[in-house]
Amino acid sequence: MGIADCILNLVSSGTTLKENNLKEIEGGVVLESQAALVASRRALTERKRALNTVHEILERLEAHLKADGQFTVVANMRGNSAQEVAERVLSQPSLSGLQGPTISPVYCKQDGKVSIDYYAIVICVPKKALYESVKQLRAVGGSGVLISPLTYIFDEDTPRGGQLLRNLKLKM
Secondary structure, three states: OOOOOOOOOOOOOOHHHHHOOOOOOOOOOOOOOOOOOOOOHHHHHHOHHHHHHHHHHHHHHHHHHHHOOEEEEEEEEEOOOHHHHHHHHHOOOOOOOOOOOEEEEEEEEEOOEEEEEEEEEEEEEEHHHHHHHHHHHHHOOEEEEEEEEOOOOOOOOOHHHHHHHHHHOOOO
């Protein structure tokens, strides 16, 4: 239209830029922001519900941040036992997951009989190691590899929630 010298657009998919023949300016950050969770010490120490709510917010945020860039990888592997499959999986450098692989029997039905010919393995893999992990799975007999992005990884406890409780001299 010839009216504006500059257009500000929040880019997520880039569709608007492409449709209007626009280009993103390198280093064109307009605004950086951060959030701060503010709560009254008195409210947290005297009102259990307030403390529980703040603790839940912290835990969800930490779990979401920890999951960023992580993927669940599930694959089937033939084997005589879960132990044998675990040894093959753990022989590969990027297949250890968070604490080790989860291995479960896959029940197959052949000729009217139920048997365990496969084991399903589940591991957590960072995005940068994803393809290498798939290649390593294949190398030890993995097939039918499924990959899903993770939304949350909840640990036994949340570090920031624990720090909050220590600062307040409280126990949950």
